[in-house]
Amino acid sequence: MNVRTLCLSILHDGDATGYEIRRLSVEGECSYFVEASFGSIYPALARLESEGLVSSRLEQQDGKPTKKVYSITAAGRDAFVQELSAPLGEEMFRSPFLLFARFAHLLPQELVAARADEFLKARQERKRILEDAQKTTGMNASDAWVLNYGRAIMDVAEEYFRTHMDDLIKLGRAEPKKDAAE
């Protein structure tokens, strides 16, 4: 599941610029399971265009820079369905915080508490994005299913973390380098 497929999936639902694709992938309804950076989106779009899977047109705007709007072609739609029919890649989950948490006993308690708080806030922000997306209209049944699945898990993840984070913080080292302050 590469960036090319991600671009095709967004263009399948409507025209967009590279910038908009990036924003959708980071802040949109699917930001919790697909994401891509400019460094891969722009080259991917250029290659897709050279292969005839998307087309582009320049569009002037007043008060904003000229943008390059991409549209998916018939060949692009075919390639997209083809891609979805191929074997799927593995699910991937990376959490620097959980690696950090595994070594809480090596670290000062205040640091563990601060990181835990950041983590909770980040989780709540993600949840909020999903809730906002759920309010938008023009969503098909598949999108709704995926969104509901995501929300169900995020709700539990947040709830569980909120009620157990104190146990984690208690594992942190109390009063580290006390002498330095005296």
Add this chain to the structure above:
Amino acid sequence: MNVRTLCLSILHDGDATGYEIRRLSVEGECSYFVEASFGSIYPALARLESEGLVSSRLEQQDGKPTKKVYSITAAGRDAFVQELSAPLGEEMFRSPFLLFARFAHLLPQELVAARADEFLKARQERKRILEDAQKTTGMNASDAWVLNYGRAIMDVAEEYFRTHMDDLIKLGRAEPKKDAAE
């Protein structure tokens, strides 16, 4: 949170070869939130050794190729704690299956059903690995906390998916290319 830090985290708990680090990162208790391939582990270990953060010794075995066992040094432990004290990277979750699911209405129902089944099996396998890890002895409180957090979420994810996957499958296109079979 790079591969170097992952290697240090494993070596912090005991000596290991590159091969063992890979196996732990893919099948171990933390495989659900950290993972790395040979292509990044071996170069990372070589660089860590050149920087004096780990040391290595060759160990002959009968019935198996000679292995290169790495140990963390005092400088390595310091660097590891330093790394954990630095700002953490973002959590990342990638799911080719959920992208697939968003377009279930474009795809034949049998394909959706097959992928959903694969997905459920993969989830159950992950859960099994975590349950096995929980049974092992010699686990500290931090490890136990992380493991409990992971299990809580995985249990819900599996349960929710199992009870809702039929709704997803129903969104698939019924009887595609029927004429070809007649």
Add this chain to the structure above:
DNA sequence: GGCAGGCTATGTCGGACCGATATATGTCGG
């Protein structure tokens, strides 16, 4: 007025990382 900062917008580049492959050794089953 001017100018710093922020948003929109496109793009490049170095480095990190994955996945496949190469290589070697030994076991085990058919």
Add this chain to the structure above:
DNA sequence: CCGACATATATCGGTCCGACATAGCCTGCC
């Protein structure tokens, strides 16, 4: 006896991220 599998190390091409470069326009502030 040979292919399949497991252990073990290592490299390489290609993909992708994160930081940076560039540029126009808008807003707020002193």
